[in-house]
Amino acid sequence: xxxxxxxxxxxxxxxxxxxxxxxxxxxxxxxxxxxxxxxxxxxxxxxxxxxxxxxxxxxxxxxxxxxxxxxxxxxxxxxxxxxxxxxxxxxxxxxxxxxxxxxxxxxxxxxxxxxxxxxxxxxxxxxxxxxxxxxxxxxxxxxxxxxxxxxxxxxxxxxxxxxxxxxxxxxxxxxxxxxxxxxxxxxxxxxxxxxxxxxxxxxxxxxxxxxxxxxxxxxxxxxxxxxxxxxxxxxxxxxxxxxxxxxxxxxxxxxxxxxxxxxxxxxxxxxxxxxxxxxxxxxxxxxxxxxxxxxxxxxxxxxxxxxxxxxxxxxxxxxxx
Amino acid sequence: xxxxxxxxxxxxxxxxxxxxxxxxxxxxxxxxxxxxxxxxxxxxxxxxxxxxxxxxxxxxxxxxxxxxxxxxxxxxxxxxxxxxxxxxxxxxxxxxxxxxxxxxxxxxxxxxxxxxxxxxxxxxxxxxxxxxxxxxxxxxxxxxxxxxxxxxxxxxxxxxxxxxxxxxxxxxxxxxxxxxxxxxxxxxxxxxxxxxxxxxxxxxxxxxxxxxxxxxxxxxxxxxxxxxxxxxxxxxxxxxxxxxxxxxxxxxxxxxxxxxxxxxxxxxxxxxxxxxxxxxxxxxxxxxxxxxxxxxxxxxxxxxxxxxxxxxxxxxxxxxxxxxxxxxxxxxxxxxxxxxxxxxxxxxxxxxxxxxxxxxxxxxxxxxxxxxxxxxxxxxxxxxxxxxxxxxxxxxxxxxxxxxxxxxxxxxxxxxxxxxxxxxxxxxxxxxxxxxxxxxxxxxxxx
Numbered sequence: 001x002x003x004x005x006x007x008x009x010x011x012x013x014x015x016x017x018x019x020x021x022x023x024x025x026x027x028x029x030x031x032x033x034x035x036x037x038x039x040x041x042x043x044x045x046x047x048x049x050x051x052x053x054x055x056x057x058x059x060x061x062x063x064x065x066x067x068x069x070x071x072x073x074x075x076x077x078x079x080x081x082x083x084x085x086x087x088x089x090x091x092x093x094x095x096x097x098x099x100x101x102x103x104x105x106x107x108x109x110x111x112x113x114x115x116x117x118x119x120x121x122x123x124x125x126x127x128x129x130x131x132x133x134x135x136x137x138x139x140x141x142x143x144x145x146x147x148x149x150x151x152x153x154x155x156x157x158x159x160x161x162x163x164x165x166x167x168x169x170x171x172x173x174x175x176x177x178x179x180x181x182x183x184x185x186x187x188x189x190x191x192x193x194x195x196x197x198x199x200x201x202x203x204x205x206x207x208x209x210x211x212x213x214x215x216x217x218x219x220x221x222x223x224x225x226x227x228x229x230x231x232x233x234x235x236x237x238x239x240x241x242x243x244x245x246x247x248x249x250x251x252x253x254x255x256x257x258x259x260x261x262x263x264x265x266x267x268x269x270x271x272x273x274x275x276x277x278x279x280x281x282x283x284x285x286x287x288x289x290x291x292x293x294x295x296x297x298x299x300x301x302x303x304x305x306x307x308x309x310x311x312x313x314x315x316x317x318x319x320x321x
Numbered sequence: 322x323x324x325x326x327x328x329x330x331x332x333x334x335x336x337x338x339x340x341x342x343x344x345x346x347x348x349x350x351x352x353x354x355x356x357x358x359x360x361x362x363x364x365x366x367x368x369x370x371x372x373x374x375x376x377x378x379x380x381x382x383x384x385x386x387x388x389x390x391x392x393x394x395x396x397x398x399x400x401x402x403x404x405x406x407x408x409x410x411x412x413x414x415x416x417x418x419x420x421x422x423x424x425x426x427x428x429x430x431x432x433x434x435x436x437x438x439x440x441x442x443x444x445x446x447x448x449x450x451x452x453x454x455x456x457x458x459x460x461x462x463x464x465x466x467x468x469x470x471x472x473x474x475x476x477x478x479x480x481x482x483x484x485x486x487x488x489x490x491x492x493x494x495x496x497x498x499x500x501x502x503x504x505x506x507x508x509x510x511x512x513x514x515x516x517x518x519x520x521x522x523x524x525x526x527x528x529x530x531x532x533x534x535x536x537x538x539x540x541x542x543x544x545x546x547x548x549x550x551x552x553x554x555x556x557x558x559x560x561x562x563x564x565x566x567x568x569x570x571x572x573x574x575x576x577x578x579x580x581x582x583x584x585x586x587x588x589x590x591x592x593x594x595x596x597x598x599x600x601x602x603x604x605x606x607x608x609x610x611x612x613x614x615x616x617x618x619x620x621x622x623x624x625x626x627x628x629x630x631x632x633x634x635x636x637x638x639x640x641x642x643x644x645x646x647x648x649x650x651x652x653x654x655x656x657x658x659x660x661x662x663x664x665x666x667x668x669x670x671x672x673x674x675x676x677x678x679x680x681x682x683x684x685x686x687x688x689x690x691x692x693x694x695x696x697x698x699x700x701x702x703x704x705x706x707x708x709x710x711x712x713x714x715x716x717x718x719x720x721x722x723x724x725x726x727x728x729x730x731x732x733x734x735x736x737x738x739x740x741x742x743x744x745x746x747x748x749x750x751x752x753x754x755x756x757x758x759x760x761x762x763x764x765x766x767x768x
Contacts, residue, residue, distance in 0.1 A: 072424060073399070073402075073403050073424075074402060074403065074424045074425070074426060075424070075425070093740075149595065152593065152595050152596050153596050156593050156596045156597050157590050157591050157593070157597070158587075158591050158597055158602065158605070158607050159596070159597055159601065159605055159607070160596070172521075172522070175590030175591075177593065178589065178590035178591070178592065178593060179590050179747075180747065180749060261595060262595065264594060265740070266739065266740065266743050267533075267589055267590075267740075267743045267744075267746075267747055268740045268741075268743040268744035268747065268749055268750070269740040272740070280736060283396055283399055283400075284395075284732050284735075284736065285732045285733055285736060286399075286420065286424070286732070
């Protein structure tokens with residue numbers, strides 16, 4: 001590379017002149033000769049790359065290293081090989097936590113996706129109101145902790161206003177967050193309440209990309225709303241839906257704050273989701289090595305699920321012509 | 322002392338406040354500043370008053386107090402040790418200090434000149450770790466007693482004298498079970514000891530629930546297990562074997578949680594650490610009585626429209642009443658930025674002077690007898706009789722006081738016992754399942 005090529009004289013056009021035919025070979029050669037693009041790109045990428053290296057890659061690598069050690073945070077880590085992983089495989093609470101987490105994700109993502117899709121389609125087909133879109137998004141503006149505390153009070157078995165209403169209707173109070181069987185579905189639905197609007201908005205954006213003439217053509221052919229949904233909306237929304245699913249599933253697996261403020265993992269480990277269990281191991285019991293091993297397990301599970309989802313939904317390709 | 326109510330009730334606010342509070346502490350730390358952390362918001366004014374006295378005696382030194390809710394407190398403290406932003410002095414808990422001593426983040430206080438006889442018996446000795454060094458200077462103490470809704474006990478014909486002469490046993494529950502059965506009222510107005518009582522639709526429970534009680538049962542089952550003569554561990558301090566597998570313990574637990582099945586004790590599902598603890602159940606009229614700690618006295622007596630009384634814990638099979646006596650202490654961190662100042666401050670905190678100041682606020686019992694007397698007088702001034710909490714400490718003939726289990730791996734014991742006791746409480750596991758849990762705990766302790 002020469003200095004001249006990276007800062008050409010101003011009179012010289014930077015790119016091929018408008019409409020001027022440039023052959024692929026010429027363009028390729030030019031880029032290579034230029035070298036400026038690469039540097040410029042590196043410059044643009046640098047801040048993100050720095051963040052990625054410092055806040056993501058390094059902690060991940062260090063976490064993986066710590067998973068092979070005994071480490072209490074305050075004295076130097078001590079290499080113990082696979083001990084933490086052996087313990088993990090033999091730890092019934094770990095497996096319980098994993099199972100509880102999966103149960104949470106299935107309910108959370110299942111309900112959330114269906115509800116978000118319904119809201120998005122209704123928003124697109126029935127109303128263009130920005131106010132309505134704002135209302136749909138409103139719960140997302142609350143923090144998880146606040147949402148958790150508010151629902152903790154509303155749903156309290158004895159004193160919650162939600163249960164007072166249920167009682168006034170003549171039913172028994174429901175221990176939403178205090179019963180082993182109710183707790184996980186309740187927490188899953190609290191988070192559906194908070195996230196469904198955001199998810200709906202993402203899907204809504206995807207719906208906007210579907211050309212309206214498809215619907216018009218379908219209408220001319222006599223298709224109803226239901227049929228159009230299954231034959232047009234859903235297939236054409238697939239790539240967006242897939243990306244949304246991948247993102248929400250990853251987020252869902254990392255549920256922590258709602259559990260921390262509502263049930264603290266109880267009753268009897270019924271809501272002891274993986275993130276909460278490993279947090280307790282790390283910061284309550286000073287077992288950072290073991291907590292790291294569980295984090296690595298979660299990383300593996302999430303990676304596998306993401307790859308499978310990506311493949312199954314062909315998220316990288318679109319059916320739009 | 323588990324002051325969770327305050328922590329939980331103000332949790333949302335505390336979360337937003339703690340950041341600033343801690344930031345101030347870190348910024349303010351200089352050669353002339355001593356940073357001090359505590360978790361009980363009720364005690365903040367008392368210690369601010371102490372700090373004023375201290376600053377007057379030590380011109381140039383100033384104390385910067387940071388208050389954090391119970392849950393945030395320990396997380397933040399742990400994080401601060403790692404980040405090197407720990408306070409110079411902090412309020413320590415008996416179940417936590419062993420681990421901190423092991424992690425070598427505490428400064429030994431052997432040279433502080435703590436004389437155990439200057440404090441209520443047993444308080445000072447608890448703060449000596451397994452390595453033989455002292456890591457805490459006694460600051461206060463608390464016991465557990467029975468709080469009751471006076472209107473409800475009056476209506477049930479239970480006089481204060483009767484409530485102070487209750488006894489229990491694991492077979493038929495004794496007069497204690499009879500009392501809470503009589504105080505329990507179902508949706509149709511039938512009392513727990515009347516025919517046709519519907520235990521599935523209870524309006525007022527005889528006894529409020531404070532949850533399943535982790536491994537200590539401080540305000541849940543410890544008054545009962547304690548009055549059988551049972552001990553948590555094989556040794557008073559630093560034992561290596563927990564005894565949750567003992568027959569005495571298990572029969573007591575079976576009876577105690579059995580009260581929930583009978584409808585007299587509020588079920589586990591009524592309990593919410595964040596929204597509905599025992600005090601809230603009494604305040605809202607959903608329960609007639611509750612075992613709770615001395616640190617809750619001002620909370621209970623502060624309820625609007627509910628007249629509160631207190632009674633001794635019931636007499637148990639050992640012939641004595643029992644109550645857990647717990648005490649907090651102040652610890653100095655090993656990496657304290659201002660160690661000379663920290664030592665001076667802790668000396669002052671553990672002195673009669675500061676403890677009397679704290680006592681006069683009538684919110685907690687200071688560790689020195691003089692401080693305790695000041696507190697009793699302050700409570701009396703507010704019209705509160707605290708005999709139910711103080712007599713057990715003075716009268717060793719009729720009362721047994723015992724401490725939290727003091728062992729290594731306290732956090733692991735809690736992590737294992739919390740779900741195990743919840744499972745027994747809600748009936749998803751038999752009391753015999755505690756045998757396996759005990760074996761797991763003792764395996765960890767034997768490492």
